[in-house]
Amino acid sequence: MMYKIPRGTFDILPADSVKWQYVKDIFRKVAASFGYSEITTPIFEMAELFERSSGENSDVVQKEMYRFSDQKGRNFALRPEGTAPVVRSYVENHMDKSGARSKLFYMGPMFRYDRPQAGRYRQFYQYGIELIGSNHPYFDAEVIAIEMNFLKALGLKELRLEINSVGCANCAKDYDEALREYYRPHLNDLCPDCQKRYQQKPRRLLDCKVPSCKVFRKAAPSQLDYLDEDCRLHFAEVLKYLDTMGIAYKVNPAIVRGLDYYTNTAFEVIVDALGAQNSIAGGGRYNALIAEIGGKDTPAIGFAGGFERLLLALEKEGVTLPETVRPKVYAVAIGEEARRAILPILQTLREAGFYAEYNPEKTSFKAQMKAADTSGADYAIILGEDELAQGKLILKNLRDSVQISLDPAEVLHNLSQ
Ligand SMILES: [Zn+2]
Numbered sequence: 001m002m003y004k005i006p007r008g009t010f011d012i013l014p015a016d017s018v019k020w021q022y023v024k025d026i027f028r029k030v031a032a033s034f035g036y037s038e039i040t041t042p043i044f045e046m047a048e049l050f051e052r053s054s055g056e057n058s059d060v061v062q063k064e065m066y067r068f069s070d071q072k073g074r075n076f077a078l079r080p081e082g083t084a085p086v087v088r089s090y091v092e093n094h095m096d097k098s099g100a101r102s103k104l105f106y107m108g109p110m111f112r113y114d115r116p117q118a119g120r121y122r123q124f125y126q127y128g129i130e131l132i133g134s135n136h137p138y139f140d141a142e143v144i145a146i147e148m149n150f151l152k153a154l155g156l157k158e159l160r161l162e163i164n165s166v167g168c169a170n171c172a173k174d175y176d177e178a179l180r181e182y183y184r185p186h187l188n189d190l191c192p193d194c195q196k197r198y199q200q201k202p203r204r205l206l207d208c209k210v211p212s213c214k215v216f217r218k219a220a221p222s223q224l225d226y227l228d229e230d231c232r233l234h235f236a237e238v239l240k241y242l243d244t245m246g247i248a249y250k251v252n253p254a255i256v257r258g259l260d261y262y263t264n265t266a267f268e269v270i271v272d273a274l275g276a277q278n279s280i281a282g283g284g285r286y287n288a289l290i291a292e293i294g295g296k297d298t299p300a301i302g303f304a305g306g307f308e309r310l311l312l313a314l315e316k317e318g319v320t321l322p323e324t325v326r327p328k329v330y331a332v333a334i335g336e337e338a339r340r341a342i343l344p345i346l347q348t349l350r351e352a353g354f355y356a357e358y359n360p361e362k363t364s365f366k367a368q369m370k371a372a373d374t375s376g377a378d379y380a381i382i383l384g385e386d387e388l389a390q391g392k393l394i395l396k397n398l399r400d401s402v403q404i405s406l407d408p409a410e411v412l413h414n415l416s417q
């Protein structure tokens with residue numbers, strides 16, 4: 001029996017792990033530069049949390065969630081997205097009591113039963129930001145700036161920010177009416193799902209992926225024309241902050257988020273190199289979510305992005321990422337006695353945090369020096385019979401081939417940082 005990996009999942013092999021780690025490190029750094037702290041929630045939650053937050057009729061809940069019940073018959077789901085769990089934790093841990101805004105980021109696997117395709121998996125990895133506790137338009141711009149800084153720090157160049165406002169429940173009333181009016185003559189041409197949406201949530205008509213429904217989207221009325229005064233002002237302020245921060249954007253009324261709890265600002269970051277599936281991250285305000293799942297009425301904004309598409313975009317734009325970790329020091333030891341004597345020296349280097357490599361299976365000087373070169377190490381430390389007799393060893397800089405003889409205790413201080 002040869003076991004195979006489940007469809008729609010992938011192994012991150014050692015060669016790729018270095019890249020993944022690098023990208024995650026940059027995200028951590030950029031998030032920290034804005035004062036955001038990491039939060040890690042379990043990969044499964046009560047299924048009801050997502051039914052409540054995403055809406056029971058949403059595709060995610062209806063078709064894509066991995067559900068299971070445990071030995072006591074409790075209904076759980078593997079998390080299909082990261083926001084609801086973070087908000088659950090925020091409410092459960094009374095983070096609102098501290099009086100301060102919570103500035104949070106997360107990373108980890110999410111799960112959706114979806115048809116696997118290029119860059120899309122059933123277990124996929126996301127990174128995200130959640131700012132909970134402020135409706136100030138500056139924070140809409142800040143959250144967007146985090147994503148843009150992150151992508152720029154990685155070296156992506158062809159980025160586009162598209163932004164929209166989906167208003168609030170108050171704005172939605174007029175807009176829903178306008179949409180119904182627009183779609184009424186086409187009602188018979190819409191898919192069965194859209195027939196339902198027309199009655200329940202006309203705004204969802206805009207994100208139907210069925211081609212015969214999509215054709216109506218272009219000429220549909222825009223939410224931007226139906227914003228109330230507060231929401232119109234909020235949006236104008238967000239755009240002004242973006243201008244001031246030097247972040248280019250395009251207002252695109254077609255940016256609507258698929259989940260019900262989104263309000264006001266909605267945005268997507270697009271990388272054209274990705275082709276048809278070109279959205280690399282998306283987010284927006286979700287002022288209605290926290291009260292929806294049992295917390296106090298609290299404004300919030302966030303975004304999530306996928307690591308798979310991000311790595312694909314970097315590849316398509318020809319950005320090279322580190323693939324291997326190179327040793328600081330490669331140990332070359334000749335003779336049985338030296339091969340033992342080198343080990344405590346390596347221990348000292350490793351305890352000081354340096355990557356020191358040693359291969360006991362290579363014994364000749366030539367083979368070991370060749371391996372040192374291939375490894376890309378900065379230095380070789382060479383211990384032969386002569387050095388051993390003198391209580392010295394040779395430190396060779398493999399970049400400029402300069403070598404010096406020194407006491408083993410001096411090696412540490414002679415390594416460049
Ligand atoms: Zn409004």
Ligand SMILES: [Zn+2]
Pocket residue numbers: 190191192193194208209210213
């Ligand atoms: Zn449809």
